[in-house]
Amino acid sequence: MNSAIHASTVEATGKAAAADAYVSVMTALAGSFDALTPAQWDLDTECTGWTVRHLAAHLLGAQEDALAMPTVLWRRVRGRRRYPHLSLLDAANQVQVDDHAGLSAAELCSAYRDNIAKVARRVATFPRVLAGLAVDKTMAPGNVPLRLGCLFNVIYLRDAWMHGFDLAGATGQPRAATTADALVLGQIMRDTATAWGDGPAVELVLAGELSGTWQLGDGDPQALLRADGIELCRSLSGRVAETGIATVSGDPGLAERLGAVRILF
Structure with a gap:
């Protein structure tokens, strides 16, 4: 008997499940950031051009994007102007890093942890009418428009989750398993x-x-x-x-x- 899961039958993640998953993923990341030594903040990561500090700044920026839709759109506008050689998403991610360049490690840690419950609440209550808004014409699976609902329920969650592995690889710290795995x-x-x-x-x-x-x-x-x-x-x-x-x-x-x-x- 074939016990394989047919990947195409996996249901799209809904906002309630995504909200719970965010809490687990972000809490694990916050714990990893809190445990870093001063020297580890300047270690290079697998993300091209980013240190651990840059990674934390990006993740804080992603939280802010989830909390305020105008922030998402404005960072994409600035990213397109500032980094025309990058994809729209990569350019916006770099703007997230730029926006937090002046924060200390302690400030990054504190702000990131403080936002966890806010992000989960925002995702859980995100209006359906806004979820359908497209932020890019071709970036979703199947080369279809990437919509805000997918961005919040899937992409930002997946991104934060994967950065847990990046952080572990850069620092040598064990990566904490999450209930969202x-x-x-x-x-x-x-x-x-x-x-x-x-x-x-x-x-x-x-x-x-x-x-x-x-x-x-x-x-x-x-x-x-x-x-x-x-x-x-x-x-x-x-x-x-x-x-x-x-x-x-x-x-x-x-x-x-x-x-x-x-x-x-």
Whole structure:
């Protein structure tokens, strides 16, 4: 009996579930930031050009974006003007970092922790009429408009969650597991299935901290693939070129195809 979860059947994350997940993810991050030594704040991360301090500034900025829609839009306007060589989202993220350049590590930690309950409440009560507003024409899975509901319920949550792994990798601190791990991994696999499209079906076994068995594509799997769950997420986000996806059986070209898939984080 095939126990794989068909990734395309994973339901979109609703605002109530997202709000609960934010509390778990952000509380874990706040604890990790509080535990940093002064020297660790200046360590480089896997995010190009960012130190740990920059990472914290970005995450604080993401909280502020979730709390005020005009902030989201204004940062995108400034990002487009200031960083025309970057994507709209990357440019806005860099503006988040710029906006908090003057804060100390202690101030970043305090502000981030103070915002956790506010963000969760905002996400849980976000008006449906605003959730449908598009902030970019093509950035959502399937090359469709990225809407505020998806940005808040999925992308900002996934981004904060993945930065927990970035922080652990940069500092050597263990990353605290969160109650949102399964939900966010499901989001990721759902969007991966969208990006995979109508290609040949594959069964993917994830091992390690993020484990499970998933199917991408419809029909009988044409390959059985295996990967470390964290490394797959790093690949899907564009953090690494070497995916570590192994072909257990079937067409090895499908492992290469999965290694080329990228989704929005």
